Amino acid sequence: MTYVVCLRSDLMGSGDPELGKVLMENFVDSLKHQQNLPTHVVIYNTGVRLAMKQSPVCRSLSELEEMGTRVLLCSTCIDHFGIQYDIGAGVITSMMVITGILASAGHVITP
Numbered sequence: 001m002t003y004v005v006c007l008r009s010d011l012m013g014s015g016d017p018e019l020g021k022v023l024m025e026n027f028v029d030s031l032k033h034q035q036n037l038p039t040h041v042v043i044y045n046t047g048v049r050l051a052m053k054q055s056p057v058c059r060s061l062s063e064l065e066e067m068g069t070r071v072l073l074c075s076t077c078i079d080h081f082g083i084q085y086d087i088g089a090g091v092i093t094s095m096m097v098i099t100g101i102l103a104s105a106g107h108v109i110t111p
Contacts, residue, residue, distance in 0.1 A: 003107040005031065005038045007047035009018045010055075012111045024050070027111050037069050038109070042098045044074035044092065048081065053088035061089035072098060 001069055011020030012025035028050065031038060041064060043051060048059040051073055061071050078092055080082050102108055 001036060001106065002039050003109055004042060004101060004105040006047050006102065006108050006110045007041060007043045007050060008110065010045070010049040010057075011044045024111070025056050027067075027108070028057045028064075031069075032060060032063050032067060036066065037067055040061045040070045040072060040101050040105075041085075041090075042072045042074075042076050042101055044078075044095070044098065046081075048073050048077045048083065048087075051088060051090045052083055052086045053084070058088040065089060074098060 007024075009020075010024060011017060012023035013020055013031075017061075031041070036072045041061065049055060051071070052058060052060055065071050072093045073087065073090045075094055079086065084092070
């Protein structure tokens with residue numbers, strides 16, 4: 001079964017922000033240990049901060065890329081936050097590409 005992971009925030013869930021950070025770190029790290037890896041991880045809104053060099057999630061995203069998962073970042077979001085020079089993982093792409101991947105995915109997981 002193929003699937004895409006969609007990260008739309010740098011936090012997982014709502015409520016306590018510190019807990020949300022820890023949960024997101026654990027979630028992304030856990031992805032690389034799955035028997036069936038996602039074909040893509042698409043990231044937008046505040047989720048793009050996860051791909052920044054100083055993010056504790058950046059290494060896990062890079063490892064997923066090395067394992068064959070494509071990590072795609074929303075260019076509008078990157079520009080909005082002004083972090084284009086701080087990206088350490090993933091490829092910056094358009095919302096048109098992200099929309100196409102989500103529309104053609106068999107399953108989309110959004111934590």
